[in-house]
Amino acid sequence: MSHTFVPVSWNPRKRVYDVCLWICIALYIVLYVSVTNMFFQQEDAISTLIVLMRAFSTCGFIMLTFILCIGPLARIDQRFLPLLYNRRHFGVSFFLIALIHGALAIFWYHSFGDINPIVSVVTSGGSYGGVGDFPFQLFGLLSLLMFFVMAATSHDYWNATLGPLWKSLHLLVYPGYALLIIHIGMGAMQESNTGILPYMVFISVTLVGGLHLYSALFHSRQSLAVEQEASSWVEVGNWQQIENDRGITVTVNGAERVAIFRYDECKLSAVSNVCRHQNGPLGEGKVIDGCITCPWHGFQYRPEDGRSPPPFTEKIETFKLKLEGNVIYLDPKPLPLGTPREVTMITTTH
Amino acid sequence: MKNSDKAPFFVGYLDMPKQLKRFYIPLVILVGVLSALGGMSIAKQQQSDGPAEWQTSSTVTYHGLLKMEPYPVLHRINPDNANETESILLVNQGKFSAEHYAAPLEDQWVSVTGYPIIRGGWTMLELASDQPIHTAAKIEEPSEFSILGQSSSSVSLGAVSFSGEIADSKCFLGVMNPGKGTVHKACAEVCLLGGIPAMLLVLGEDGLKYGYLLTHSDGSSVSKELANQAAKQVEVNGELVKKGDLLYLQIGESEVL
Incomplete structure (x- = not known):
């Protein structure tokens, strides 16, 4: 976690992540181009720029499929959380690959004529009279613009500045993916020789859709649902259900999400379940070095007051707890951000 | 909900737990190998539109x-x-x-x-x-x-009817490979607007592609008028004319629309 904004935030883990990512990208593109040049020579040579366009487009499509699978994979199996940790670098890398594809297409197909290449992207290659004749490249351009917005605002500065809007903005990845599928379906898949492309699209849609559906049905963020009645305190359950240094997530009246942690064996603390960084699920985190640690990017908060340890300044809402026997009771009314309250001590034995 | 403590907890700025390292080292190698194989096999699936x-x-x-x-x-x-x-x-x-x-x-x-x-x-x-x-x-x-x-004088070969794709002759004949089809549609349109000779690509019964240069029935250029039909499959009626060793299909106004 960081308290100042630098252009690109790296640490050793992120460097390893990025190096592995770009080695895979380079392997794919270099071998794609090399094999094409090896098998299609002289009179059968496919135009170099078309080969590059295809290499970057298929590479980008595979990358986007992978990016969209990381979220549900991490929910299904926490061992995939490290992939989520640096997903934004993955996303920006994907955008760069897609941008190269788009630039090559504009250069090769839309330049060297009487029409401005950018105008040609909008006006050439079809008409707006019918769905079947709609210029397929427009869908690609629109999705590229969406990915640009996401890449340009991927930095923590924008995350902090835009607040809740940031998350909504970055959900554009789904309409962007849908536009890309239409772009491929109305473009390359209309060719007489589509090769392996239809299978790639089928596998991608099945993987992305299937994993999202499976994780939503069987691995949704599980939360203990409680109803608040007349009393301000709601019964949560036995403290023994919480492992030491771990938390549980409680949903009160289907709305307020609260994370209750047990730490130092005998202390209980309730804070908001929503990390201030990227809305990560704090209740799935762990208490490390005395701080609640978000499972997504490692942002930390003190259980006593919901504040990040200095020099960091993030604050989350805190909640009051009380213990009657072994049973935890929660006051679901959130206290202001970073409000300290008395630590609930477990005094009974189990 | 009770969190499982079996999975090692990853924090990006701390050392990766050994269990996760054991999980990721083969996974990263596998993804690298798949990237290489993917690049090669997808490239191999292409087909040339040549020679x-x-x-x-x-x-x-x-x-x-x-x-x-x-x-x-x-x-x-x-x-x-x-x-x-x-x-x-x-x-x-x-x-x-x-x-x-x-x-x-x-x-x-x-x-x-x-x-x-x-x-x-x-x-x-x-x-x-x-x-x-x-x-x-x-x-x-x-x-x-x-x-x-x-x-080079004009010789009429009679009325014909052909089905095929409208293309720009420059790209199709070799400047681009492939230089036809939906992906190339916008390029063909820009070429035809620039006056590159319009061509009808007809797939013969022998599996070979035959090209006929398209003109108006009066023999004037039809490229610009056909620009918005680029890459479309059309059925065209007209008079087949030979000049030198080039074949022209002269089409009426109704065919152009």
């Missing part, structure tokens, strides 16, 4: 009779067989017609310098940038002039 060639390494210079039919064409004696003539389509650089250079020299004996574009029996010449066409100092072989004048 076609755009020879850009050096220019060639051809001599012959320049005609506007309505597209600029150079008719010349086949250098390998003096009894045969060949017709070479001329186009400008980029996505433009060569009309600007050729029209003032129509029906003259000229030398043309450019880059050959070759597909099957077709030869096209993309003009070189600097003084690509100029009249020959003298008519070296008057008899050739006369032969070429006769061979």
Whole structure:
């Protein structure tokens, strides 16, 4: 976690992540181009720029499929959380690959004529009279613009500045993916020789859709649902259900999400379940070095007051707890951000 | 909900737990291998739209009779067989017609310098940038002039009906591989708007592609009017006309729309 904004935030883990990512990208593109040049020579040579366009487009499509699978994979199996940790670098890398594809297409197909290449992207290659004749490249351009917005605002500065809007903005990845599928379906898949492309699209849609559906049905963020009645305190359950240094997530009246942690064996603390960084699920985190640690990017908060340890300044809402026997009771009314309250001590034995 | 403590907890700025390292090392190697195999196998799935060639390494210079039919064409004696003539389509650089250079020299004996574009029996010449066409100092072989004048005259082959794709001849003949189809549609449209000769690509029963240059029924260029039909499959009726060794399909106004 960081308290100042630098252009690109790296640490050793992120460097390893990025190096592995770009080695895979380079392997794919270099071998794609090399094999094409090896098998299609002289009179059968496919135009170099078309080969590059295809290499970057298929590479980008595979990358986007992978990016969209990381979220549900991490929910299904926490061992995939490290992939989520640096997903934004993955996303920006994907955008760069897609941008190269788009630039090559504009250069090769839309330049060297009487029409401005950018105008040609909008006006050439079809008409707006019918769905079947709609210029397929427009869908690609629109999705590229969406990915640009996401890449340009991927930095923590924008995350902090835009607040809740940031998350909504970055959900554009789904309409962007849908536009890309239409772009491929109305473009390359209309060719007489589509090769392996239809299978790639089928596998991608099945993987992305299937994993999202499976994780939503069987691995949704599980939360203990409680109803608040007349009393301000709601019964949560036995403290023994919480492992030491771990938390549980409680949903009160289907709305307020609260994370209750047990730490130092005998202390209980309730804070908001929503990390201030990227809305990560704090209740799935762990208490490390005395701080609640978000499972997504490692942002930390003190259980006593919901504040990040200095020099960091993030604050989350805190909640009051009380213990009657072994049973935890929660006051679901959130206290202001970073409000300290008395630590609930477990005094009974189990 | 009770969190499982079996999974190691990953924090990006701390050392990765050993269990996760054991999980990730083979996974990263596998993804790397799959990236390499993916790149190779997807590339191998492509198909060439050739054989076609755009020879850009050096220019060639051809001599012959320049005609506007309505597209600029150079008719010349086949250098390998003096009894045969060949017709070479001329186009400008980029996505433009060569009309600007050729029209003032129509029906003259000229030398043309450019880059050959070759597909099957077709030869096209993309003009070189600097003084690509100029009249020959003298008519070296008057008899050739006369032969070429006769061979390039128009001969009607009758009414025909063809189904095929409207393409721009420059890209299809070899500047791009592939130079037709939906992905290439916008490029074909820009080319046709620039006056590149329009061509109907017909798939013959023998599996080979045949190209017919398209013109209006009065023999004028139809490229710009057909620009918005680029890459579409159409059925076209018209009169088949032979000029030199090029086949033209002259189509009526209703066919253009």
